[in-house]
Amino acid sequence: MKRYKNIAWGGLLAAALFSLPQAALAEPRGAQRRALKGEIQQDRRELGETRQEFKSDRKELHQDWNEYRQDRRSGAGKDELARDKAEIRESQENLRDSRRGTQARPARVKPRPRRI
16 A cells, blocks of 8 residues: 555656646746736827827817807807707717726725724
């Protein structure tokens, strides 16, 4: 019985010794760090793009409102004012959509009360 135990334990030890170097060599040093660095750079690019989209949507809404006010002051017809209002609604929807993608800060969470 002791002989079989020795054979089993020896086999397990040999398998462990052979599998450890292969697991260590499976991924080159720093590969995980480089992968994370690439993901972080991609996230930064996406965040920059969404911020830029938000700024342009906000600027477009401001321009639409100015155009509407100017048309109103100049005495434009109802059709022109209705078109301007439709443009404003569309700009507001675009702005709302771009704001959903750019939440710079997460919702504030109340801190836990300290235990004394």
